[in-house]
Amino acid sequence: MSLLAVSNLTKNYRRTGKPVAAVDDVSFTIEPGETLALAGPSGSGKSTIARLVLRLIEPDAGRIEFEGSDFLALRGVALRARRARLQMVFQDPLAAFNPRATVARVLDDPLRVHGIAPRTERPRRIAALLERVGLAVDLAPRAIHEISGGQRQRVAIARAIATKPSLIVLDEAVSALDVSVRGQILDLLLDLQRRERIAFLFISHDLGVVRAVAHRVILLDAGRIAESGDARTVIDLPQSAVGKALVAAAPRLNRYRP
Amino acid sequence: MSRLRRFLHTPEAVAGAILLAVLFAMALSASLLFPGDPQAIAGPALLPPFQDWSLPLGTDRLGRDVLAELFHGARTSLAVGLAAAAAALVIGAVVGTLAGFAGGLVDEVLMRIADAFQTVPGFLLALAFVSVVGPSLGVVVAAIALGTWTGPARIARAEVLSIRERDYVAGARVIGMHPLEIAFREVLPNALPPVLAMSSVIVAAAILTEAALSFLGLGDPNRVTWGGMIAEGRTVLRTAPFLSIVPGIALVLTVLGVYLAGEGIVETTAVRRGLS
Ligand SMILES: Nc1ncnc2c1ncn2[C@@H]1O[C@H](COP(=O)(O)OP(=O)(O)O)[C@@H](O)[C@H]1O
Ligand SMILES: [Mg+2]
Numbered sequence: 001m002s003l004l005a006v007s008n009l010t011k012n013y014r015r016t017g018k019p020v021a022a023v024d025d026v027s028f029t030i031e032p033g034e035t036l037a038l039a040g041p042s043g044s045g046k047s048t049i050a051r052l053v054l055r056l057i058e059p060d061a062g063r064i065e066f067e068g069s070d071f072l073a074l075r076g077v078a079l080r081a082r083r084a085r086l087q088m089v090f091q092d093p094l095a096a097f098n099p100r101a102t103v104a105r106v107l108d109d110p111l112r113v114h115g116i117a118p119r120t121e122r123p124r125r126i127a128a129l130l131e132r133v134g135l136a137v138d139l140a141p142r143a144i145h146e147i148s149g150g151q152r153q154r155v156a157i158a159r160a161i162a163t164k165p166s167l168i169v170l171d172e173a174v175s176a177l178d179v180s181v182r183g184q185i186l187d188l189l190l191d192l193q194r195r196e197r198i199a200f201l202f203i204s205h206d207l208g209v210v211r212a213v214a215h216r217v218i219l220l221d222a223g224r225i226a227e228s229g230d231a232r233t234v235i236d237l238p239q240s241a242v243g244k245a246l247v248a249a250a251p252r253l254n255r256y257r258p
Numbered sequence: 259m260s261r262l263r264r265f266l267h268t269p270e271a272v273a274g275a276i277l278l279a280v281l282f283a284m285a286l287s288a289s290l291l292f293p294g295d296p297q298a299i300a301g302p303a304l305l306p307p308f309q310d311w312s313l314p315l316g317t318d319r320l321g322r323d324v325l326a327e328l329f330h331g332a333r334t335s336l337a338v339g340l341a342a343a344a345a346a347l348v349i350g351a352v353v354g355t356l357a358g359f360a361g362g363l364v365d366e367v368l369m370r371i372a373d374a375f376q377t378v379p380g381f382l383l384a385l386a387f388v389s390v391v392g393p394s395l396g397v398v399v400a401a402i403a404l405g406t407w408t409g410p411a412r413i414a415r416a417e418v419l420s421i422r423e424r425d426y427v428a429g430a431r432v433i434g435m436h437p438l439e440i441a442f443r444e445v446l447p448n449a450l451p452p453v454l455a456m457s458s459v460i461v462a463a464a465i466l467t468e469a470a471l472s473f474l475g476l477g478d479p480n481r482v483t484w485g486g487m488i489a490e491g492r493t494v495l496r497t498a499p500f501l502s503i504v505p506g507i508a509l510v511l512t513v514l515g516v517y518l519a520g521e522g523i524v525e526t527t528a529v530r531r532g533l534s
Contacts (some may be wrong), residue, residue, distance in 0.1 A: 056428050059343045080435075080436070081434065084434060086432075088428075088429070092425065095425040096426055097449065098444050109430070109433055113433055
């Protein structure tokens with residue numbers, strides 16, 4: 001049984017009166033511990049799919065099954081509880097955190113909300129999470145805006161794994177980082193996946209990164225699936241027009257070898 | 259620190275701060291310098307100012323010490339002004355946050371209620387409220403807040419509407435945080451600065467409204483108020499104009515002080531935000 005099974009997912013937005021399909025009849029599955037990449041040009045619907053899968057927005061049609069149950073049927077308390085298993089890392093780690101927050105508070109929130117550890121034990125859990133993502137424990141009291149972009153994205157990953165999820169959606173999570181930092185974050189993600197069998201829905205417009213980290217890839221074009229399959233096979237020999245254009249635009253495809 | 263320095267380099271702000279400091283000193287020292295009932299008879303009636311140094315500002319129609327009344331009146335003005343403004347800001351921030359964050363029907367209902375409050379002029383609303391419920395300090399505070407909360411509510415709502423689309427709000431939902439916690443812990447504190455920027459105008463308006471209510475005899479009858487003193491003096495305006503002029507000047511200086519100091523704070527924090 002798949003970890004996530006999305007079928008016939010559709011989302012329309014109204015632009016100047018007439019509806020435009022941001023996501024048009026998209027179906028895919030993700031297996032436990034697998035990385036599925038969503039690639040495609042800007043505006044092809046990648047972020048909309050991420051938001052639909054996370055129930056940040058509601059689809060116009062389609063089904064989402066997560067861990068064997070109908071994810072779209074969940075409401076209120078049940079939905080909030082299930083969110084522990086399905087996490088997200090955003091592109092801009094500065095925008096993704098409350099500007100007033102400290103590192104400790106950002107990591108404390110999921111532990112508190114899901115009752116994972118009593119108050120007295122949470123500082124220890126926070127320290128363990130920081131260590132797990134390769135950050136110094138004394139970063140905890142610092143304000144989010146005081147630390148570097150790479151550190152911030154590590155905090156975002158620590159927050160995402162705090163509730164022991166089975167799936168993490170990463171929407172352009174490494175796109176805003178320097179090349180060297182990007183490699184380190186990708187290494188960290190792959191290590192997490194190996195040890196804890198977390199699946200990733202990995203969204204990126206960078207086929208070099210996709211080829212390095214993804215098992216399978218879906219190429220999107222204007223909200224529809226243009227092509228999908230094994231990541232290396234698709235990227236090395238794209239069949240669709242979008243695939244060919246994306247490959248032609250990618251500077252060097254084997255830059256990352258984590 | 260540099261914010262304080264910039265504040266001190268703004269002459270209007272410093273003038274406002276000094277006026278406010280004097281006012282607070284008057285309010286705090288009122289029962290120390292003038293113990294006992296300020297409404298008790300202290301000397302001959304209608305003694306002009308600067309005649310008798312035990313009654314420096316003279317006495318009113320009933321022989322009450324004008325200076326003592328002025329000090330005790332500062333207390334009422336400040337207490338009512340600050341309490342009413344605080345209540346209006348809190349109600350406004352909470353209602354605006356709920357409306358902006360929840361959207362839909364909740365937003366619709368709350369904003370229609372705000373509309374209803376706004377169609378009636380704030381002073382008339384306060385007047386009607388006090389007339390119906392009866393004058394006491396708490397009622398006056400509530401009455402003023404009732405006519406004032408809609409401004410902060412609208413500003414808070416507008417700010418929340420933009421904040422709720424930010425990634426960190428989505429992030430809070432993703433970790434399963436309760437919507438009310440998201441609204442009040444994640445969104446509201448970040449929506450506060452423009453709301454707080456209104457507070458000097460709101461405090462100044464609240465002080466004036468309190469004075470106007472007291473002038474019309476709708477203030478707390480057990481407390482000396484500047485509005486009440488002005489009304490008292492009005493009956494002998496020709497023969498003893500100082501009885502109205504003294505509390506009138508106090509009122510003007512207070513409102514000016516609140517406004518200048520408040521603008522000074524907003525100005526210096528805005529500059530700071532612009533630089534960072
Ligand atoms: N809230 C929205 N309102 C209207 N249109 C939207 C909204 N969000 C996304 N869209 C449109 O949906 C399409 C897909 O957007 P998005 O999923 O953000 O693409 P991507 O992440 O692949 O760049 C775009 O045409 C975009 O303009
Ligand atoms: Mg996007």
